[in-house]
Amino acid sequence: MSDDHTHVQEFFTARAADWDSRFPDDGPAYAAAVADLALREGDRVLDAGCGTGRALPPLRAAVGPSGVVVGADLTPAMLEQAVRAGRDRDGRLMLADVTALPLRSQSLDAVFGAGLISHLPDPAANLRELARVVRPGGTLALFHPIGRAALAARQGRRITPDDLRAEPRLRPLLAASGWRMTSYVDEDVRFLVLAVREA
DSSP states (O other): OOHHHHHHHHHHHHHGGGHHHHSTTOHHHHHHHHHHTTOOTTOEEEEETOTTTTTHHHHHHHHOTTSEEEEEESOHHHHHHHHHTTGGGTSEEEEOOTTSOSSOTTOEEEEEEESOGGGOSSHHHHHHHHHHTEEEEEEEEEEESSOHHHHHHHTTOOOOTTOTTSHHHHHHHHHHTTEEEEEEEEETTEEEEEEEEOO
């Protein structure tokens, strides 16, 4: 495991127990982002870096009982909280590294990643790995329940031009990784990027 992975695990392990209570009002933003992903009944979707599984209920509702929902996370403590919250009823939880997924190529219709992009150790390679597991024409949603400016203020920092989530940086990064950006929204109340897997 790389130092990046160890740091991510330590960061989230320390915060897992009170993660949901720290952000109790995010549910509607998750539901809206999942709706924008435009999943269909029977689709197969991965919540990459699922954490406590807050996206799993709306993902399950979107794909219905015939669909497949998988939540993958690197941190056991976050998955334990997902189970405690009963979200394992909405999808299969998997302890896995999203940078090397134990999934077949082109086996999914979509990937949902909440707060994911800033924790990827090698964003270009890691976005290619997400593209690998999605069929051509499938979709990717990179989401955060607050926008870049609000997040920076919460963290006591300023947005800089080299911010990975800035559209001029993210669009070519996605393109080089097998994705075509179709939508970019950065508002106080949410950050949502949608992309389509190129053929």
